[in-house]
Amino acid sequence: MSYTSLExxxxxxxxxxxxxxxxxxxxxxxEMERLWRRAWVYVGHESQVANIGDYITTTVGLEPVVMARxxxxxxxxxxxxxxxxxxKVVTQRAxxxxxxxxxxxxxxxxxxxxxQATPHACGYENTxxxxxxxxxxxxxxxxxxxxxxxxxxxxxxxxPDLLAFLGDTALTINNMCDRSPQGEVEVAGAPLPYMxxxxxxxxxxxxNDAVHPMVAHASVGHATRKVVESLxxxxxVPSEAEIISPFGGxxxxxxxxxxxxxxxxxxxxxxxxxxxxxxxxxxxxMDAMQASYGEQRTTEILSQQxxxxxxxxxxxxxxxxxIVRVARPIAVDKTLVExxxxxxxxxxxxxxxxxxxxSRLINSPGSMVGPDDWxxxxxxxxxLHSDASTWVDMRRYLGRNEPxxxxxxxxxxxxxxxxxxxxxxxxxxxxEAQ
Amino acid sequence: xxxxxxxxxxxxxxxxxxxxxxxxxxxxxxxxxxRDLFAEDGKYWLPASWQQQDPLNxxxxxxxxxxMMAIRVENFGHRLAPSMQYPLRCSHVLGNFRVLTDSATMIxxxxxxxxxxxxxxxxxxxxTYTHQLRRLDNGYEIxxxxxxxxxxxxxxxxxxxxx
Numbered sequence: 001m002s003y004t005s006l007e008x009x010x011x012x013x014x015x016x017x018x019x020x021x022x023x024x025x026x027x028x029x030x031e032m033e034r035l036w037r038r039a040w041v042y043v044g045h046e047s048q049v050a051n052i053g054d055y056i057t058t059t060v061g062l063e064p065v066v067m068a069r070x071x072x073x074x075x076x077x078x079x080x081x082x083x084x085x086x087x088k089v090v091t092q093r094a095x096x097x098x099x100x101x102x103x104x105x106x107x108x109x110x111x112x113x114x115x116q117a118t119p120h121a122c123g124y125e126n127t128x129x130x131x132x133x134x135x136x137x138x139x140x141x142x143x144x145x146x147x148x149x150x151x152x153x154x155x156x157x158x159x160p161d162l163l164a165f166l167g168d169t170a171l172t173i174n175n176m177c178d179r180s181p182q183g184e185v186e187v188a189g190a191p192l193p194y195m196x197x198x199x200x201x202x203x204x205x206x207x208n209d210a211v212h213p214m215v216a217h218a219s220v221g222h223a224t225r226k227v228v229e230s231l232x233x234x235x236x237v238p239s240e241a242e243i244i245s246p247f248g249g250x251x252x253x254x255x256x257x258x259x260x261x262x263x264x265x266x267x268x269x270x271x272x273x274x275x276x277x278x279x280x281x282x283x284x285x286m287d288a289m290q291a292s293y294g295e296q297r298t299t300e301i302l303s304q305q306x307x308x309x310x311x312x313x314x315x316x317x318x319x320x321x322x323i324v325r326v327a328r329p330i331a332v333d334k335t336l337v338e339x340x341x342x343x344x345x346x347x348x349x350x351x352x353x354x355x356x357x358x359s360r361l362i363n364s365p366g367s368m369v370g371p372d373d374w375x376x377x378x379x380x381x382x383x384l385h386s387d388a389s390t391w392v393d394m395r396r397y398l399g400r401n402e403p404x405x406x407x408x409x410x411x412x413x414x415x416x417x418x419x420x421x422x423x424x425x426x427x428x429x430x431x432e433a434q
Numbered sequence: 435x436x437x438x439x440x441x442x443x444x445x446x447x448x449x450x451x452x453x454x455x456x457x458x459x460x461x462x463x464x465x466x467x468x469r470d471l472f473a474e475d476g477k478y479w480l481p482a483s484w485q486q487q488d489p490l491n492x493x494x495x496x497x498x499x500x501x502m503m504a505i506r507v508e509n510f511g512h513r514l515a516p517s518m519q520y521p522l523r524c525s526h527v528l529g530n531f532r533v534l535t536d537s538a539t540m541i542x543x544x545x546x547x548x549x550x551x552x553x554x555x556x557x558x559x560x561x562t563y564t565h566q567l568r569r570l571d572n573g574y575e576i577x578x579x580x581x582x583x584x585x586x587x588x589x590x591x592x593x594x595x596x597x
Contacts, residue, residue: 189491193587195589196591219518220512223507244505368509
């Protein structure tokens with residue numbers, strides 16, 4: 001690698017970051033090695049592998065993996081690579097299997113990755129081939145753990161355990177699950193993939209960027225207001241308008257939401273109030289919640305209103321609307337964003353309908369919100385190659401955050417969440433030891 | 435040949451012409467007139483999964499009623515939308531029309547389409563249309579237009595216009 005620690009350190013200043021972090025393929029390679037292999041990266045939800053033999057395929061950083069439920073009912077995360085010639089063993093996005101069989105030479109693996117058989121095994125006699133040697137298996141990633149069914153993998157055996165890593169962001173995951181009268185969520189159908197022509201960090205940084213909605217999303221706010229105002233007097237506000245309208249909120253609205261940052265680059269916005277606060281009640285939901293939790297606990301659960309919670313680098317969650325978005329980096333200028341939708345078990349179907357409607361209006365490639373973000377990232381990715389300046393600014397409300405225990409609080413339109421991400425970024429990238 | 439079948443055969447060319455003109459409005463980027471082709475209870479559906487059954491409990495790329503279409507008409511080409519500051523042109527080719535169901539009031543007709551969309555780069559979309567049309571005295575109105583892309587579940591980039 002061509003970057004020394006000193007050179008890496010020089011890329012990040014307190015108030016600005018060098019454009020190379022978004023454009024240089026060598027930096028991207030270093031990130032995959034030092035950041036994405038050491039952080040806990042979201043893999044999938046246990047409800048996707050509800051039964052023995054169920055599996056899904058995805059990536060952790062650039063590593064193709066399979067998450068499967070093995071014969072002992074344990075969730076495994078395996079490198080999706082045949083121990084023989086290295087072919088990808090499983091190509092379906094999801095399915096169910098008794099064993100994994102490489103279609104090239106027929107090596108078969110148990111659901112926990114252990115090599116079970118190779119055809120015409122006599123050829124390996126008198127070699128040092130050993131069917132029990134893990135190097136011939138579909139190997140397990142170094143560490144797997146879950147929080148309320150959300151499965152994360154870490155490719156490094158060292159570092160904090162999952163709960164220590166998540167810190168206060170675990171409260172967002174807990175809150176999303178507690179919003180189910182049964183305390184559980186499950187994945188609702190296939191994800192919505194959206195290909196972005198930008199560096200993964202642009203997407204992640206934008207999640208807690210509250211200075212852009214009133215500009216980048218102004219048009220859809222105007223369009224929605226115009227149509228709602230043209231409705232006959234006394235018409236109820238359509239649920240779509242309830243969802244879109246806050247995107248045209250004022251700077252003061254987003255400032256008051258607040259931005260809270262914490263170790264490992266994580267952050268969330270909102271808390272007591274967010275863009276999700278003014279949704280109408282859905283019939284039957286409160287009754288179901290109060291029957292499960294009682295009135296006081298129900299109020300507690302529903303009063304937590306976080307906007308985007310970012311578990312750096314891969315996982316972002318909206319507890320109040322039950323949506324998870326996952327960044328899957330592909331190249332320095334290419335990132336797949338997956339949106340996953342969650343059903344609150346025991347809640348009326350209309351709750352899921354709202355989740356789906358939200359995602360279709362805000363996150364879909366065919367929405368009127370996502371494409372404006374998509375385009376802004378693409379503009380940055382293209383124009384950062386300009387030598388007019390080599391720096392990207394991040395100084396809004398610099399030095400004006402307040403500590404609150406392990407969490408730092410800043411105005412919602414602060415760049416503190418970005419600065420916090422780059423502090424974590426430096427911690428990962430400057431650590432050369434493998 | 436029964437009267438019903440005769441009716442379908444006679445009707446078909448008029449229905450094809452209606453669907454061609456609908457596609458032409460998209461080619462012209464004339465979403466306002468395009469929206470007028472829909473019934474008051476009309477829907478436009480672009481599923482995100484193969485043979486998707488349900489637009490409410492499963493995500494779609496688009497699923498819009500006339501109110502959402504009205505918002506999209508206002509937003510389309512809006513000077514403040516970053517995504518709208520580029521030329522956007524499309525060219526639709528339709529064929530293989532076949533009638534799925536037919537009655538005195540409603541007709542469901544399926545066709546194959548290819549839509550080439552030029553937006554920053556050129557993209558080829560292909561699949562089937564399923565139009566549910568309501569017969570009117572002077573023509574038809576669209577109760578539902580369902581667009582099944584052969585790559586509905588692929589990693590799409592932005593889709594800025596109805597297909």
